[in-house]
Amino acid sequence: MKPMHLVRAFNGIVWREMLRFLQQRERFFAALVRPLVWLIIFAAGFRAALGISIIPPYQTYITYDVYITPGLVAMIQLFNGMQTSLSMVYDREMGSMRVLLTTPLPRWFLLVSRLFAGVTVSLFQVYTFLLVAYFFGVELPPWGYLAALPALILTGMMFGALGMLVSSTIKQLENFAGIMNFVIFPMFFASSALYPLWKMREGSLWLYYICIYNPFTYAVELIRFAFYLEVNWQALAVVAGCLAVFLGLSVWAYDPSFGIQQRKAGAAAAA
């Protein structure tokens, strides 16, 4: 395989995803409105009710809307990851996945390219959200916007890989709404996105344990620390590890020799 072939194929996959995104404007606005509702309505109410003490990476007291911003950024990326899942199930049902899988390119390369394509879209959404949030008073360190970029790429890939793994198990497009309920909301609520973990521990010990085993918590913390020009090494290790596991399982699921795609085809043929 010539390197230029891989470059052109990668560009083609990212370009197609961007084109699809630009033509689905409602998808962009939905992705933006959701976190803004949380920030402007939910956080505004809690700003008065919930005090955030000084915890790393914060050097001083912060308002609740500042605290919740990394969680909302991660939420955008999680939704986008699930959108990747939806998009892949749609492609499979519409047949365009077959076009991708019958090209002379390794499966892992195709999946990683799709991941990057999804992350590119999610970064566009995240930075638009941060711009709007800035005008609502959420100010982050100026260099934090840039420093968070590697963290956002990593977390975006982890959620994309999770979406890809989920897509390999969804048989029909109609099942996506169920997945939304069973994956997105528990992950988001049982994490440090809305409340600090120490506060969670005070409220409920078992909920605290759920939170510390939730990869979403570590994605939020990785982004939170990156905004303040710090690296949370534990979060980095967990996010990278989860990315490797989710991606490995996705490649396996889409492998023509072993994957569950084959078993599903068999089930359909036997029916």
Place this chain on the structure above:
Amino acid sequence: MKGCVEPAYQRKVGRRVVDGPIQGYLWGKKPGPRRPPGPPRKIAMQKETPKSEARTPVLTVKNVSYYYGSKQALDDVSFEVFPGKVTALLGPNGAGKTTLFSLITRLFDAPTGRIEIVGRSAAELGSRALEPLGVVFQQPTLDLDLTVKQNLRYFAALRGLARKDADERMMRALDALDMAERVNERVRDLNGGHRRRVEIARGILHSPKLLLLDEPTVGLDVPTRTAIVRHIHELARADNVGVLWATHLFDEIEPDDDLLVLNKGRIVARGTAKDVVAETGAGDLGGAFRLLIGGDTEEDIAA
């Protein structure tokens, strides 16, 4: 060379190279010219292949069996597809055509037997073996929200073609299929026949040596089907492309096409279409097919 019927189906596929103009008659209909006289129109851009290479198969399927759990989908299937020839694959519902196409396109791997595309095995080379392969699926696979050009450029990128080269090939392929003027239209705005033509243009964009067509004319009206059949036969002859065409429509098969009849996972007849008909003693291809699969209703035939 005679066609053959089970149990003598182990015999070699009969074939001969056809260089002349299209004979162009549908079975049971009076022969007649379909297009003005003249040389066949070039569709793709491959150079002519020397005659000495013409007998090297572009697809070899050897002793392939496949099971879904305990259910056998393919039973020791072997055949070859040669360059410059259209090989029709006929079979009723559940015969194993889709499984066979999935194995050839490596949507999943064959655990037994061997599949080679232009002499290269996917089991050994992985996805790289799919390089000389073009596919037109039965299911529509174009992105409806993108234009014809965007769809084809996306596919060209997946095949590693540079933008300028891709655009040139795209215009030639679309022109050959009378679709050049629709290049900037969204696929959603095209009718079924035009979408099919775009899919075929995409399938030949990278000048494949082997073209797989999985019932590409399903749901199309007769004039569109006839035009597509003509294009594919021209393509095979003019550019020396080997074509494997799964179909259940007998009028898409020309007498000199190679024919494989698949029933319950086994190849029950093969040879040139006219020889298979002659061997069964049936009056036409439909009759021969019914005899071979032991059924006589439309449901048996519909794929």
